Amino acid sequence: MTQRPVRARPPSTFTKVRRVADRGVYDRAAIDAVLDAATYATVAHVIGQRPVATPTLHWRIGDRVYWHGSVASRMLKSHQAPSDVCLTAMIFDGWVLARSAFNHTVNYRSVLCFGRPEPVDDIAEKTRVLKVFMDHWFPGRWERLRPVNKRELGATAIYSIPLTEASAKIRDGGVGDPAKDLHWPVWAGVVPVTERLGRPVADAGVSADLKPPAMPRLRRRGPLRNV
Numbered sequence: 001m002t003q004r005p006v007r008a009r010p011p012s013t014f015t016k017v018r019r020v021a022d023r024g025v026y027d028r029a030a031i032d033a034v035l036d037a038a039t040y041a042t043v044a045h046v047i048g049q050r051p052v053a054t055p056t057l058h059w060r061i062g063d064r065v066y067w068h069g070s071v072a073s074r075m076l077k078s079h080q081a082p083s084d085v086c087l088t089a090m091i092f093d094g095w096v097l098a099r100s101a102f103n104h105t106v107n108y109r110s111v112l113c114f115g116r117p118e119p120v121d122d123i124a125e126k127t128r129v130l131k132v133f134m135d136h137w138f139p140g141r142w143e144r145l146r147p148v149n150k151r152e153l154g155a156t157a158i159y160s161i162p163l164t165e166a167s168a169k170i171r172d173g174g175v176g177d178p179a180k181d182l183h184w185p186v187w188a189g190v191v192p193v194t195e196r197l198g199r200p201v202a203d204a205g206v207s208a209d210l211k212p213p214a215m216p217r218l219r220r221r222g223p224l225r226n227v
């Protein structure tokens with residue numbers, strides 16, 4: 001997504017990664033890259049006294065990350081109360097198999113963002129941000145679709161938080177076995193994991209001259225590097 005990137009802020013006491021601190025990244029470009037590449041996120045919020053972590057689609061526009069759903073959604077209704085949420089997005093890049101159970105780990109890119117959700121109520125703004133969302137995954141598709149109508153926009157709630165308090169954590173590497181374990185006779189290494197597109201299946205009635213959309217973002221995805 002194309003908007004003026006904001007420079008990294010130093011982490012707050014809350015967003016500073018403490019556990020394996022050298023995996024913490026606070027650079028906005030890195031945070032944006034994870035948010036833009038991750039297919040979905042989890043919005044953690046509190047309903048009554050209980051924590052709820054709801055998986056949902058998300059998208060970023062400039063300095064904010066958005067999510068949407070039915071106005072009847074319990075999650076989206078809960079944002080009407082002034083209460084912070086934590087949005088987590090993650091990409092699983094690979095299994096890291098060591099020579100001992102203890103040293104097994106995974107390669108990943110993850111982001112946690114904290115903030116107070118703000119609604120998008122204006123109809124024109126709703127239309128704009130939904131188009132950005134569609135175009136992020138399916139460039140050019142919005143313009144080809146039957147136009148969205150007022151009833152549909154009214155039934156859709158959209159919220160966002162600013163990317164002012166966010167952290168990324170990234171592991172990208174090989175096996176970290178100590179020298180004393182290297183002789184142990186078991187396979188060790190990295191098994192990359194990628195999310196791939198399957199073969200599109202056309203709906204009934206779609207004429208043969210209509211082609212499925214290109215999804216360049218998913219095609220481009222994968223581990224930061226193959227180990």
Ligand SMILES: Cc1cc2nc3c(=O)[nH]c(=O)nc-3n(C[C@H](O)[C@H](O)[C@H](O)COP(=O)(O)OP(=O)(O)OC[C@H]3O[C@@H](n4cnc5c(N)ncnc54)[C@H](O)[C@@H]3O)c2cc1C
Nearest residue numbers: 014015016017018019090092106108110111112167168169
């Ligand atoms: C796919 C995957 C699998 C994982 N598996 C495990 C596991 O099995 N066991 C385990 O202990 N941990 C696992 N982690 C790491 C886990 O997400 C936490 O980073 C870790 O448990 C430390 O948590 P903490 O509460 O001590 O974090 P702290 O370091 O105390 O967190 C402080 C702040 O650092 C930031 N932060 C912490 N973790 C992340 C993160 N993952 N991404 C972005 N920002 C972060 C947040 O802003 C947080 O408020 C996994 C992560 C991923 C993405």
